[in-house]
Amino acid sequence: MINMKTQSPLDKLASALATLGPIGHFPKAPGTWGSLASIVAAPWLFLSLPLWGRLAALAAILLVGIWACARAEVIFDKKDPGCVIIDELFGQWLALLFFHGMPIGYLIVGFGLFRFFDILKPWPVKWAEDSFPGGLGVMLDDGVAGLYAMGGLHLLHYILSI
Structure with missing residues (x-):
């Protein structure tokens, strides 16, 4: 663990944002906990926004x-x-982008799909992680996993709507 007393205020802020506060420091599976926190918060902090607001939040x-x-x-x-x-917050919410309100079952499936693609890292998820430096690569690989999950959610919605 890093000594927080030796960090600048900006480093402390970056660390807190990057780890979503204490969630990233949970002892087991921090990515899964981050995705779960994102899904739980989504109905109030993300899905309730109009599309332009969700796009602005993601940006x-x-x-x-x-x-x-x-x-x-x-x-x-x-x-x-x-x-x-x-x-994980970025990728998980990207998967939900085009849904305004959704049944809890969709949230659960969205969570599962995102975790599946984030862990499996099919092309181009792994490629995005490896091809872009620093924070851009960290964020983009989850963005691509989120796009895969988005596609899966929309396919499910289409099949269930037939």
Whole structure:
């Protein structure tokens, strides 16, 4: 663990944002906890927004996340540290982008699909992680996993609507 007393205020902020506060420091499976927290918060903090608001929120999370993840890699002296989970928030909410309100079952499926693609890392998820430096790569691989999950959710919705 990094000594918070030796960090600058900006480093402390970047670390707190990158780890979503204490959630990234949970002892087991911080990415899963980050995704779960994102899903639980989504109906109130994301899905309730109009589409333009959701797009603006995602853009802000992406920009802040790129900065926070890049700083966190320096702070924790590791590429894409496990405790860094703002990328899970971005990817998980991206998967839900075009749904305004959704049944809890869809949230559960969205969570499962995102975790599946984030862990499995099919092309181009792994490619995005490896091809872009620093915080950009950390954020984009979860963005691509989120797009896969989005596609799966929309396919499910289409099949159930027939």
